[in-house]
Structure formats: C-alpha cells, structure tokens
Amino acid sequence: MDAYAASFDDGHLATAPTDAFPAIEGRWPGFLTGYGADRRYRVATRADDAAVPIGAALVSCDGVAAGRLAEERVGTFAGRWMLASRRALLARNLFLDRGNPFVARPRACRFAWNGATHEVALSWRALPADEAATRIAAVGGRAREAIGQRTLADGTRWLSLSGFNSDPSGPDFKALVPLIAALKADRTALARAPRIVLDLRGNNGGSSDWSRQIAAVLWGEAAVRGAEGHSEAVEWRVSPATIRAIGEYRDQFAAAPNASPDAKQWAQRTYDGLTGAAAKHQPLWRETDEPEATIPAKEQTVAPLAGPVFIVTDWGCGSACLDAVDLWRALGAIQVGQETSADTLYMDVRDTVLPSGMTRAVVPMKVYRGRKRGANQPWMPVHAYGGDLRDTAALQRWVSSLPDRGARKP
Structure with missing residues (x-):
C-alpha cells in the first residue's frame, strides 16, 4: 500500500497505520545514516560496537550504489524521491529494517572514511x-x-510558527490566536524592529489562513490582497465524503469564538458550493472568490517595516507551510535555512479507515488550476544554512548576521 501511494509522488496522498496496526520491532546493523550537505549518506548514529565510525560515507551495498540503494529500499515506499528534502528526512530509514518483504537486507557495504574505502559485513540485530x-x-x-514570539538581544523579533493546524481544540489554534492578537496590539513596536523572523521549522502545514493573518499584520491588508492570487482557480471533488469533511470544518469553526471570520466564511461558502453541485450531479465544483469588500481607509496602508523579514524553512515545510512561503516571499520576505519540501496541485486532505481497520488512506479533495508554483517544486533559500537547524541559538546568531539583500519590495 505504501508503494502504491508513493507511486503518485504526491505528498497529500498516503497510507498510514491506525492504532490497531500491530507493533513491528525494527532491526538495524548497529548504525543509521543521515543525509549530509554534500548529498551523501553518512553514518549519523551508532552503537558502541558498530564497525563504522560517525561520518563514514556510504559507497555501495552488495554492489548497488548508495543512491540507487536508498531509492530502492526507501524511495519506492515513500515517493517524491527527486526532492532533496525527502532524501534528507528519510535517510534514517536506509538501515532500519521493519520486515518489508519486498526488499532484502544488505549483507555487506562499502564505506569511505579516513581517505580509504572499507568493506563492512553487516550484522543485523533487534532495535x-x-x-x-x-x-x-x-x-x-x-x-x-512552541508557537510564540520573543525579542532577541539585538532587537530582532522572532516568531516561532511550528504549526498551522486549524482544529479549534488543538494546540496550534490555541497558541496562534493569542499570538496574532498580540502582534496586532504591538504593531507599532513590531514595525520598528531591526528585523523580523518568521520561523517555520517543524511546520507541516494546516490552514493557510494563519499565514495570511500574519501577513496582514506585518504588511497590511491592502498589500496582502495585492500579493494574493497564486492560482487561477480551485476545483473540488464533489462526493459525500468531501461534503462530510467540509461540513465538519464548518461546524468546528462556527463553534470556535476565536476562529477568523475569513475561515468561517470559507468553510460555509465551500460547503454550500459542494452541496449545490451535488444536487446538480456535478462531479466537480469550481470555487470562485467572493466579491472583495471595500477596504476601510484606515486599512489601506500601514506603517512600513523598518527592517527586513526573514523566513526560516526546513526540509519538511509543505502544504500550508509552502503557501506561507508563497505569500510572504511575494510580499518581500527573504527565505533562509534549508530547501523546502514540495507538493503537487492536489490539496486539502481527508482520511478514511480501510476495511481492515489497521490502515487509513489519506486523499486530497481539491486541485489548483494554474498555480504559479509548479507541482513538486520546492522553494530554495536565498541564504542556505549549513549548520544544525535544531540549534536555535546558533541559528539566531547566523540570521542576525545576514545582509538585508534578497528582499523584494511588495
């Protein structure tokens, strides 16, 4: 099932185990690999008795070159292997065996370290x-x-935005609502900051409404409206399951007093459009924007930001996280950190538990038409970070040292 889902090369189509899925103990040869900045698979963690040192570069296993081996053992069952982000995030699975009957465990591998190549026989054991x-x-x-904000010693305003989930009962929603309210209340001081950092590390997506709200605070509603329009149209698959999923969103937003008016209107408008299309037996419903209300004079412009805005991205940024990068870059923000993940034109997922009860299928419900960013096209940083993104203090020092060049005025 994983290989079938992976063959679509679509990050919004997948299978995942449910809680009923039996636990499978893994096996390893005493080490796991990571994916280095040099695009090589290197030993990143090891048992004390492992035959290879940290940093050893994989050359081949059983006569199969490292890149081909990783694609066969991992990429076939993960998909989108053309993306550096996928190879980086999943390199850890290359020497982690969970009983996949369609691939054989390597018996001997060649590694390079200390200027020489070494043949290593693998001894697999329980992990x-x-x-x-x-x-x-x-x-x-x-x-x-944790989602929140801080002011660094040099005056930099650092916003940690590690999730955009829209569930009103979830932690992202409960943290983002007060954060955005605080940004609005502090807009004057925020505009005077020498730089603003929008930290998307750990963000797997969710709802693009959050990034739009943040953009409206920083750049103003008028600028956001001018920067939007990253696709020509959106079409939804009309089915009972899609209508049920959107109906649940609508009810959740309606019951949440802190949900944004835009999110509530979107959910109701989408639900009405889908049910109307279903009544006409139409297979697709084409979403159209509501006529824009006149922007109040006080919202036409906001005080310009004194310094640049940086976006920190990592390998896992996808879906609504990518939508945030689309919008913020269009408004002039400078992307730094790592290359992002990527997605196709199919979005907004729902999931269905399969008859076995052990696996769920995750499928998209809508498709973009004419999106400016292409299918499976990642965003590349203006300034690439070569260090460990998990070291926040080092990352903050690096960002504070960056030049302001690279920003584009909205």
Missing part, C-alpha cells in the same frame, strides 16, 4: 522501539519550538 525513537531523533529530527 527496541524506545531506542529506535531516540536514534531516529538523533539522525534527522526537526526542530519544533
């Missing part, structure tokens, strides 16, 4: 779940700081 979690985190864990 308990608790140790596996620790080892995996050590290899390629993403930073995910």
Whole structure:
C-alpha cells in the first residue's frame, strides 16, 4: 500500500497505520545514516560496537550504489524521491529494517572514511522501539519550538510558527490566536524592529489562513490582497465524503469564538458550493472568490517595516507551510535555512479507515488550476544554512548576521 501511494509522488496522498496496526520491532546493523550537505549518506548514529565510525560515507551495498540503494529500499515506499528534502528526512530509514518483504537486507557495504574505502559485513540485530525513537531523533529530527514570539538581544523579533493546524481544540489554534492578537496590539513596536523572523521549522502545514493573518499584520491588508492570487482557480471533488469533511470544518469553526471570520466564511461558502453541485450531479465544483469588500481607509496602508523579514524553512515545510512561503516571499520576505519540501496541485486532505481497520488512506479533495508554483517544486533559500537547524541559538546568531539583500519590495 505504501508503494502504491508513493507511486503518485504526491505528498497529500498516503497510507498510514491506525492504532490497531500491530507493533513491528525494527532491526538495524548497529548504525543509521543521515543525509549530509554534500548529498551523501553518512553514518549519523551508532552503537558502541558498530564497525563504522560517525561520518563514514556510504559507497555501495552488495554492489548497488548508495543512491540507487536508498531509492530502492526507501524511495519506492515513500515517493517524491527527486526532492532533496525527502532524501534528507528519510535517510534514517536506509538501515532500519521493519520486515518489508519486498526488499532484502544488505549483507555487506562499502564505506569511505579516513581517505580509504572499507568493506563492512553487516550484522543485523533487534532495535527496541524506545531506542529506535531516540536514534531516529538523533539522525534527522526537526526542530519544533512552541508557537510564540520573543525579542532577541539585538532587537530582532522572532516568531516561532511550528504549526498551522486549524482544529479549534488543538494546540496550534490555541497558541496562534493569542499570538496574532498580540502582534496586532504591538504593531507599532513590531514595525520598528531591526528585523523580523518568521520561523517555520517543524511546520507541516494546516490552514493557510494563519499565514495570511500574519501577513496582514506585518504588511497590511491592502498589500496582502495585492500579493494574493497564486492560482487561477480551485476545483473540488464533489462526493459525500468531501461534503462530510467540509461540513465538519464548518461546524468546528462556527463553534470556535476565536476562529477568523475569513475561515468561517470559507468553510460555509465551500460547503454550500459542494452541496449545490451535488444536487446538480456535478462531479466537480469550481470555487470562485467572493466579491472583495471595500477596504476601510484606515486599512489601506500601514506603517512600513523598518527592517527586513526573514523566513526560516526546513526540509519538511509543505502544504500550508509552502503557501506561507508563497505569500510572504511575494510580499518581500527573504527565505533562509534549508530547501523546502514540495507538493503537487492536489490539496486539502481527508482520511478514511480501510476495511481492515489497521490502515487509513489519506486523499486530497481539491486541485489548483494554474498555480504559479509548479507541482513538486520546492522553494530554495536565498541564504542556505549549513549548520544544525535544531540549534536555535546558533541559528539566531547566523540570521542576525545576514545582509538585508534578497528582499523584494511588495
């Protein structure tokens, strides 16, 4: 099922185990690999008795070159292997065996270290779940700081935006609502900051309404309206399951007093459009924008920001996280950090538990038409970071040293 889903090369189409799925103990040869800045698979964590040192570069296994081996063992079952972000995030699985019957465990591998190539026979052993979690985190864990803001010693305003989930009962919603309210109340001081950092590390997406609200605070509603329009149209698949999913969103937003008016209107408008199309037996419903209300005079312009705005991205930034980068870059922000992930034109997922009860299928409900950013096209940083993004203090020092060049005026 994983390989079938992966064949679509679409980050919004996947299978995932439910809680009923039986636990499978992993096996490893005493080490796991990461994906280095030099695009090589290198040993990143090891047992004390492992035959390879930290940093050893994988050359081949059983005569298969490292890149091809990773694609066969991991990429086939993960998809989008053309993206550097996928290879980086999943390199840890190259030497983690969970009983996949369609691939064989390597028996001997060649590694390079200290200027020489070494042949290493692999001895596979059990890797308990608790140790596996620790080892995996050590290899390629993403930073995910609590949503909030801080002011650094040099005056930089640092906004940690590690999630955009729209569920009113979830932690992202409960943290983002007061954060955005505080930004609005402090807009005058915010505009005077020498730089503003929008930190998207750990962000897996959710709702693009959050990034739009933040943009409206920083650049003003008029500028945001001028920068929007990253696609020509949106079409939704009309089905009972899609209508049910959007109906649940509508009810959640309606019951949440702090949900933004735009989110509530979107959910109701989408639900009405889908149900209307279903009544006409139409397979697709084409979403159209509501006529824009006149922007009040006091919202036409806001005080310009004194300094640049930086966006920090990591390998995992996808979906609504990418929508945020689309909008903020269009408004003049400078992307720094790592290359992002990417998505196709299919978005907004729902999930369905399969008849076995052990697996759920995740499928998209809508498609963009004429989106400016292409399918599976990542965003590349203006300034690439070569250090460990999990080291927040080092990252902050680096960002504070960056030139303001690279920003585009809205």
